[in-house]
Amino acid sequence: MAKQLRVGMIGYGFMGRAHSNSYKRLNDFFDVEHRPVLTAVAARNQQKAKSFADQWGYERVETDWRRVIAADDIDLIDIVAPNRLHKEIAIAAAQAGKMVLCEKPLAMNVAEAEEMTAAVEKAGVPNMVWFNYRRVPAIALAKQVVDEGRIGRPFHYRATYLQDWTIAEDVPQGGAGLWRLDIADAGSGVTGDLLAHSIDTAMWLNGPITRVTAKTETFVKERKHAVSGEVQPVSIDDACMFLAEFANGSLGTFESTRYARGRKNFNTFELNGADGSLYFDLEEPEYLQYFEYLQKQSGKKIEDHLTGWRKIHVTNSEHPYMDRYWVPGTTIGYEHTFLNALADFVIGLETGKPVQPDFRNALQTQKVCDMVLESARTGEWRQTGVDR
Numbered sequence: 001m002a003k004q005l006r007v008g009m010i011g012y013g014f015m016g017r018a019h020s021n022s023y024k025r026l027n028d029f030f031d032v033e034h035r036p037v038l039t040a041v042a043a044r045n046q047q048k049a050k051s052f053a054d055q056w057g058y059e060r061v062e063t064d065w066r067r068v069i070a071a072d073d074i075d076l077i078d079i080v081a082p083n084r085l086h087k088e089i090a091i092a093a094a095q096a097g098k099m100v101l102c103e104k105p106l107a108m109n110v111a112e113a114e115e116m117t118a119a120v121e122k123a124g125v126p127n128m129v130w131f132n133y134r135r136v137p138a139i140a141l142a143k144q145v146v147d148e149g150r151i152g153r154p155f156h157y158r159a160t161y162l163q164d165w166t167i168a169e170d171v172p173q174g175g176a177g178l179w180r181l182d183i184a185d186a187g188s189g190v191t192g193d194l195l196a197h198s199i200d201t202a203m204w205l206n207g208p209i210t211r212v213t214a215k216t217e218t219f220v221k222e223r224k225h226a227v228s229g230e231v232q233p234v235s236i237d238d239a240c241m242f243l244a245e246f247a248n249g250s251l252g253t254f255e256s257t258r259y260a261r262g263r264k265n266f267n268t269f270e271l272n273g274a275d276g277s278l279y280f281d282l283e284e285p286e287y288l289q290y291f292e293y294l295q296k297q298s299g300k301k302i303e304d305h306l307t308g309w310r311k312i313h314v315t316n317s318e319h320p321y322m323d324r325y326w327v328p329g330t331t332i333g334y335e336h337t338f339l340n341a342l343a344d345f346v347i348g349l350e351t352g353k354p355v356q357p358d359f360r361n362a363l364q365t366q367k368v369c370d371m372v373l374e375s376a377r378t379g380e381w382r383q384t385g386v387d388r
């Protein structure tokens with residue numbers, strides 16, 4: 001029998017659209033009992049929220065998110081508002097006994113993330129953080145390859161996450177669409193916004209990061225604030241590079257910037273081990289590249305005239321998530337990463353095996369982000385304190 005999953009969405013921007021699409025498509029592609037109902041959307045501007053609600057099919061609009069949390073006809077709160085609001089909304093939702101899904105980064109800092117984690121755990125409510133890149137089939141396949149022991153002893157992990165949209169000095173900071181440049185709304189710059197994704201993927205594939213040393217830079221020192229109209233110092237990190245040590249003894253390099261001309265959302269990683277390597281590039285999201293040195297079944301080392309990287313087109317029904325979609329050779333897109341994440345959350349509800357990353361898992365990524373920023377401030381290596 002179908003069970004309703006009545007959704008209260010807080011915010012209606014980029015992620016509001018991506019998540020609404022997943023709620024609407026869930027039952028088209030996944031055989032789950034829960035049926036999402038787009039019950040309410042909250043945002044401060046009634047008119048804009050209403051037009052969003054009409055377009056996506058939400059039943060009603062609230063201008064105060066607290067009313068959505070207090071409502072008896074809501075089961076799940078989905079937080080797609082700027083980072084500054086995550087903590088207050090998540091804690092209120094947990095205390096009201098609602099399931100809580102929160103966008104990344106979980107919080108502005110570790111102290112907030114710890115309070116949020118304590119709140120959902122105390123309330124015993126299902127929770128998840130939308131680190132959607134784990135749900136790219138090729139990245140999920142990379143995880144499978146690592147778990148199958150095909151990489152052997154890992155030596156290097158290398159991640160980049162590059163964009164170019166803040167190079168112009170006249171891009172204002174703050175307000176709608178530009179809150180990412182305002183430290184008060186975002187908590188940090190590329191570290192929380194982009195590297196949080198890279199760190200989540202890295203620790204999922206290669207285990208805990210134990211120590212970091214970082215360098216950040218803010219290239220444009222002052223920008224006009226879009227709300228006050230005043231020219232104000234820019235306090236976010238425009239670029240961040242850090243070195244990492246993993247608990248398994250491998251070394252990591254991470255680079256992120258919004259000043260890489262021509263790079264729009266260039267998200268890559270490479271893992272090099274004794275027995276094999278993996279490479280992924282979000283600009284070719286349907287491919288996973290794999291170099292096999294030690295053949296697992298035969299134990300044979302492959303070093304001959306045909307040795308080379310394999311570019312695996314991750315579209316077969318044997319590949320993660322792909323049996324839900326089209327025929328082999330046909331691809332899915334960015335939006336499906338959110339649909340896959342939602343499906344995993346709902347399957348977790350139905351099987352009693354909670355989904356990852358939950359708040360506690362995302363707290364570990366927050367610890368790395370905080371220590372990266374702290375290391376950049378002090379110029380010293382920092383222990384991350386990530387749970388092993």
Ligand SMILES: NC(=O)c1ccc[n+]([C@@H]2O[C@H](COP(=O)([O-])OP(=O)(O)OC[C@H]3O[C@@H](n4cnc5c(N)ncnc54)[C@H](O)[C@@H]3O)[C@@H](O)[C@H]2O)c1
Pocket residue numbers: 010011012013014015016042043044065079080081082083085103104105130131132176177178179193
């Ligand atoms: N998983 C990903 O890949 C990914 C991608 C983009 C953004 N995000 C995260 O999603 C969150 C939202 O980002 P976005 O890109 O959708 O931002 P956005 O600017 O497009 O949308 C933010 C929304 O929050 C609303 N909002 C602001 N203050 C509010 C309030 N007091 N009450 C209710 N609503 C309020 C705004 O009206 C807007 O609808 C951020 O935490 C961001 O880091 C994640």
